[in-house]
Amino acid sequence: xxxxxxxxxxxxxxxxxxxxxxxxxxxxxxxxxxxxxxxxxxxxxxxxxxxxxxxxxxxxxxxxxxxxxxxxxxxxxxxxxxxxxxxxxxxxxxxxxxxxxxxxxxxxxxxxxxxxxxxxxxxxxxxxxxxxxxxxxxxxxxxxxxxxxxxxxxxxxxxxxxxxxxxxxxxxxxxxxxxxxxxxxxxxxxxxxxxxxxxxxxxxxxxxxxxxxxxxxxxxxxxxxxxxxxxxxxxxxxxxxxxxxxxxxxxxxxxxxxxxxxxxxxxxxxxxxxxxxxxxxxxxxxxxxxxxxxxxxxxxxxxxxxxxxxxxxxxxxxxxxxxxxxxxxxxxxxxxxxxxxxxxxxxxxxxxxxxxxxxxxxxxxxxxxxxxxxxxxxxxxxxxxxxxxxxxxxxxxxxxxxxxxxxxxxxxxxxxxxxxxxxxxxxxxxxxxxxxxxxxxxxxxxxxxxxxxxxxxxxxxxxxxxxxxxxxxxxxxxxxxxxxxxxxxxxxxxxxxxxxxxxxxxxxxxxxxxxxxxxxxxxxxxxxxxxxxxxxxxxxxxxxxxxxxxxxxxxxxxxxxxxxx
Ligand code: HCS
Numbered sequence: 001x002x003x004x005x006x007x008x009x010x011x012x013x014x015x016x017x018x019x020x021x022x023x024x025x026x027x028x029x030x031x032x033x034x035x036x037x038x039x040x041x042x043x044x045x046x047x048x049x050x051x052x053x054x055x056x057x058x059x060x061x062x063x064x065x066x067x068x069x070x071x072x073x074x075x076x077x078x079x080x081x082x083x084x085x086x087x088x089x090x091x092x093x094x095x096x097x098x099x100x101x102x103x104x105x106x107x108x109x110x111x112x113x114x115x116x117x118x119x120x121x122x123x124x125x126x127x128x129x130x131x132x133x134x135x136x137x138x139x140x141x142x143x144x145x146x147x148x149x150x151x152x153x154x155x156x157x158x159x160x161x162x163x164x165x166x167x168x169x170x171x172x173x174x175x176x177x178x179x180x181x182x183x184x185x186x187x188x189x190x191x192x193x194x195x196x197x198x199x200x201x202x203x204x205x206x207x208x209x210x211x212x213x214x215x216x217x218x219x220x221x222x223x224x225x226x227x228x229x230x231x232x233x234x235x236x237x238x239x240x241x242x243x244x245x246x247x248x249x250x251x252x253x254x255x256x257x258x259x260x261x262x263x264x265x266x267x268x269x270x271x272x273x274x275x276x277x278x279x280x281x282x283x284x285x286x287x288x289x290x291x292x293x294x295x296x297x298x299x300x301x302x303x304x305x306x307x308x309x310x311x312x313x314x315x316x317x318x319x320x321x322x323x324x325x326x327x328x329x330x331x332x333x334x335x336x337x338x339x340x341x342x343x344x345x346x347x348x349x350x351x352x353x354x355x356x357x358x359x360x361x362x363x364x365x366x367x368x369x370x371x372x373x374x375x376x377x378x379x380x381x382x383x384x385x386x387x388x389x390x391x392x393x394x395x396x397x398x399x400x401x402x403x404x405x406x407x408x409x410x411x412x413x414x415x416x417x418x419x420x421x422x423x424x425x426x427x428x429x430x431x432x433x434x435x436x437x438x439x440x441x442x443x444x445x446x447x448x449x450x451x452x453x454x455x456x457x458x459x460x461x462x463x464x465x466x467x468x469x470x471x472x473x474x475x476x477x478x479x480x481x482x483x484x485x486x487x488x489x490x491x492x493x494x495x496x497x498x499x500x501x502x503x504x505x506x507x508x509x510x511x512x513x514x515x516x517x518x519x520x521x522x523x524x525x526x527x528x529x530x531x532x533x534x535x536x537x538x539x540x541x542x543x544x545x546x547x548x549x550x551x552x553x554x555x556x557x558x559x560x561x562x563x564x565x
Pocket of ligand 1 (some may be wrong): 016
């Protein structure tokens with residue numbers, strides 16, 4: 001099934017609720033309703049048939065709650081319930097059979113019962129069984145935690161080629177339970193290769209509207225919307241949903257007009273809701289899905305769109321020039337890393353670079369712990385800075401955001417090693433304009449390497465919007481003539497290639513007196529030429545003042561508010 005191709009000309013309709021319908025139909029459902037797939041397949045098939053008759057294209061197998069974590073103390077296996085669930089749908093020959101995957105039912109990660117890697121394995125087990133039984137697509141839904149939806153999506157991409165809809169549920173504050181907003185969800189899930197991004201369950205269609213607007217505004221993939229029939233309430237001992245069919249239909253017409261192209265219903269909806277929704281929306285025009293072209297970096301709760309303003313990458317978590325940090329890392333301590341993260345964020349860094357390159361330490365383990373610790377302390381997106389691809393891969397796998405890889409360069413070996421990792425985990429790549437022959441003296445040659453990096457990325461499926469370029473600062477003391485070349489390369493890269501640009505600014509002044517003066521003068525020149533993301537120490541007040549002054553003069557700080565502070 002090529003879902004993106006289908007969605008060019010046709011809106012796709014999912015079915016409505018299964019769980020709440022079973023509750024209303026049966027006296028007792030039991031803690032694992034999916035057991036009915038084997039004990040009462042006729043009940044499940046009857047519901048599927050009603051949704052097919054209502055006109056749904058995609059029928060979700062009754063597999064939402066099947067996973068190894070929930071089944072571990074039961075007599076049932078994942079393979080058994082998933083296979084029966086998929087076969088119950090397949091027997092009725094709908095257009096498409098969806099493998100429905102819900103949350104594991106526990107916290108995952110450092111403070112949870114299940115580690116990130118265990119979660120990936122639980123999801124793989126479901127997906128292998130569903131794929132084998134003949135599902136046409138995977139629908140990951142009702143996810144409340146970005147870590148968990150990442151685990152499910154990574155599992156899906158590792159063990160199957162089925163298209164994936166990845167859908168989260170949001171609270172009234174327009175964030176998921178663990179704090180991700182719509183832009184952040186788009187940034188992270190698109191990076192991991194979700195074919196469709198969705199919102200389901202949540203507060204009912206009314207509260208979903210602003211979130212849907214954001215999803216459609218930021219996503220370059222189609223959007224699925226599957227609301228509840230309002231919020232559940234207990235009336236006479238039965239669960240009642242307060243949005244009736246007509247009201248639900250009016251909302252779904254509005255949602256279709258907004259541009260959502262996969263529509264369905266979640267808890268409280270019935271075949272009649274789906275029939276009426278399809279009748280009311282099937283003739284509405286289909287929105288074209290466009291690539292929005294945003295370069296985004298994200299933590300689990302915050303996303304920055306890069307390229308239009310100056311955003312600082314804090315450089316201080318790096319033992320190379322910090323003996324105290326070196327000593328504390330050698331002792332296996334991360335307290336100083338935490339302190340530096342908090343300080344830099346407070347001083348105005350937008351993104352934090354983390355480099356723990358030190359001989360004799362377990363860089364993979366320390367980096368994973370450091371990223372985990374820092375991610376819990378500050379909401380800044382991170383830049384993973386290591387010369388070891390194993391470190392980069394290990395960190396990106398469980399990092400609950402969209403990080404920057406620092407760095408790839410124009411060498412074939414560098415691109416071949418790092419681009420597949422960046423593509424798989426949806427990271428942004430920082431490309432250095434050097435290659436097998438070193439750092440070229442002339443601006444045009446650095447630009448040629450920049451172009452080679454962009455082409456190399458494209459060959460590995462990395463869009464230009466996920467590349468940032470660093471045209472490298474050489475020291476003015478040793479290579480004075482090349483200062484101008486760096487500025488020239490920066491200007492050409494910004495104007496011609498239109499990607500965010502990075503420079504480790506203070507390299508300029510090594511070996512010269514009054515370094516601060518050279519640094520901030522060079523910073524001013526670089527900003528004017530198109531530097532968007534200086535790597536620097538945000539504790540350096542004069543550098544920060546220079547950025548504030550530049551932003552005021554360049555119209556980036558409307559009414560000079562930040563400058564005047
Ligand atoms: N597809 C599932 C979603 C529950 S939130 C169901 O039971 O309808």
